[in-house]
Amino acid sequence: MSTTTRTAAPKTSAPAVGERDTSVKKVVVYAALIAFAIIYIYPFVVQLVTAFKTNADAVDHPLSLIPDPFSLDAWNRLLDTQFPLWFTNSFVVTIFVTVMRVLFCSMAGYALARLKFFGRDTVFLLLLAVMSVPGIVLLIPKFLVINYLGIYNSYPALILPLAVDAAGVFIMKQFFEQIPPSIEEAARIDGAGPFRTFWSVVLPMARPALITLTILSFQGSWNELGHFIIATNDSDLYTLTRGLASLTSGGLGSGNQFPITMMAGLLMTIPSAIVFIFFQRYFTQGANAGAEKG
Amino acid sequence: MSSRDPQRQPVAGWLFITPMLVVLGLFLAAPIVMALWVSVSDWTGRGSPFSSEVSFVGAQHYRDLLATDGLARQDFMTSMRNTFYYVLGVVPAQTVLALTLAVIVNQRFLRGRTFFRTAFYFPSVVSSVAISLVFLFLFTGTGAVNQFLGLFGISGPNWFADSRGVLHVAGDAVGLWDASAPPSGLAGTEVLSLSLWEWLAGPSVALSAIMLQVVWTTAGTFMLMFLAALQDLPAEVDEAAMVDGANRWQRFMNVTVPHLRPTILLVITLGIIGTWQVFDQVYIMTDGGPAKTTLTPAYLSFQTAFENIDFPKGAAIAFLLFALIFVLTQLQRFLLRDRDEARQRRAERQQRRQRRHTPARPTSEVSA
Secondary structure, rough: HHHHHHOOOOOOOOOOOOOOOOOOHHHHHHHHHHHHHHHHHHHHHHHHHHHOHHHHHHHHHHOOOOOOOOOOOOHHHHHHHHHHHHHHHHHHHHHHHHHHHHHHHHHHHHHHHHHOOOOOOHHHHHHHHHHHOHHHHHHHHHHHHHHHOOOOOOOHHHHHHHOOHHHHHHHHHHHHHHOOOOOHHHHOOOOOHHHHHHHHHHHHHOHHHHHHHHHHHHHHHHOOHHHHHOOOOOOOHHOHHHHHHOOOOOOOOOOHHHHHHHHHHHHHHHHHHHHHHHHHHHHHHHHHHHHOOO | OOOOOOOHHHHHHHHHHHHHHHHHHHHHHHHHHHHHHHHOOOOOOOOOOOOOOEEEEEOOHHHHOOOOOOOHHHHHHHHHHHHHHHHHHHOOOOOOOOHHHHHHHHOOOOOOOHHHHHHHHHHHHHHHHHHHHHHHHHHOOOOHHHHHHOOOOOOOOOHOOOEEEHHHHHHOOOOOOOOEEEEHHHOOOOEEEHHHHHOOEEEEEHHHHHHEEEEEEHHHHHHHHHHHHHHHHHHHHHHEEEEEEEEOOHHHHHHHHHHHHHHHHHHHHHHHHHHOOOOHHHHHHHHHOOOOOOOOHHHHHHHHHHHOOOOOHHHHHHHHHHHHHHHHHHHHHHHHOHHHHHHHHHHHHHHHHHHHHOOOHHHHOOOO
């Protein structure tokens, strides 16, 4: 099913016969809404506020929403750790993974949707089979191969295994199947080969799907943790997720690090939040597109 | 199958899928094969697992985990017990919460629906690491949650350090048993390396805190799925029920829920697949503790391989987890198969076939 039809679906509107949104109902719904909103927003507010507290203040007044005194201690101490390096690593890895994923997934998706070649159906069935393998099960297997190839503790080990995502191929295939073939035929009649057709005719038309895939890939690799745990044990190669997880290795809530971990988490969240706010509707589509593979 | 067909591009086709084949082959297919071999070998983690010094040991590691009484089986069964309670708690809770949020956000009269939808979905796009760090802070002994509970005179537990089983505590509270002196019938009977008493512990307090966090985080994603489905619900059906005199609750249960059935099934399936894989939170927050009550198969497999340097056993645990998830999803698909859905799928297939037929193409190319 296309994601576009979903968004275009008419919203149920106009209160029906006998339906009155009574004030009692409104009060109940709004009360529930506000309760949930507090539960959902409060943790982020706490994170934001605690990042600017002193250790003592954070421990003594965890509920208070005003830092007293306002402190940049956490920020300064964080800069003394390897945090800036981890941030850079995360950016480098995320950009490489995203570019490769978008390119490779759309190429494969296009071929599986439009080009006819021997073995296509088999490849697609294999892809479906591969998609059903739970990611967490692959941690040890991936380490074994990374180690065997001799790329453990290197950027390629961080990037290459994430460079193609089976679900991404699937999303692009679904999308390309909806584009009317007439346009490509016109390009072909004009003498364009498959690569040229793909690059200058098909890809520009696929903009919405490409944006969705870009965002999913960005989000996926920025937030990835498991793979980075098994691909390196060198703190110079840590990404943010791995690095921050190592900050808590003290285990069960060592009480005096909270402003630092809150600040670190906050900084890590900012890029995700920016992407999310600007491309919100693509997230919605992505969530539903991802759902349909199930 | 005419060779004149302009769409036939054997060379281009294979070139286009080459990057995908290389990456997925190298980092997905090959790893699985390699790990399968390792899981039946005695590789010590040093040198190549394919060297001549490494020998085949058959199903020994699987036997250690399933059939032989010992520490390996005890840990594995503990992780299975923990995760069983975890799934049992998280999946229904996140499904109900997601549906509730979707129904609320879908109310027509509501102002600021976009804002609230965004707020509920936002945790889904934030890294599990960042969220875990916040929850570690909220749930410390003197943290925000316990201070809040304190306002109502409740003294909260020391969440992430509390290994007491919730069912043990509850049974104690209602006088079913004394948690400090468990009934000997339960404590003395051992099944699969754990006593019945341990099997019946329920999730520990620490695990419950993780469960709360996961429900909170994932409900937003599933809410979006429910919202999409709710917006597909034709208003006329609801109106017809209303004309027939059905009240709001009856309409919800008899019109809305049946319409959402496929989505509910999807959410439950994705939920089960996702929850059995729980790893990040355990890695960041608890390392499987306290007293192994947050140990999960995914984490145990990681710990066995990378901390105890026992890759064969770690790989074996991973494959057992894989098998379990596979069986559960197949079983569920079979039990909950929906006749309407099957009919609908058949109709869709037929439609697709017709669409493909329209631009006169050779039928041999059609893959149903």
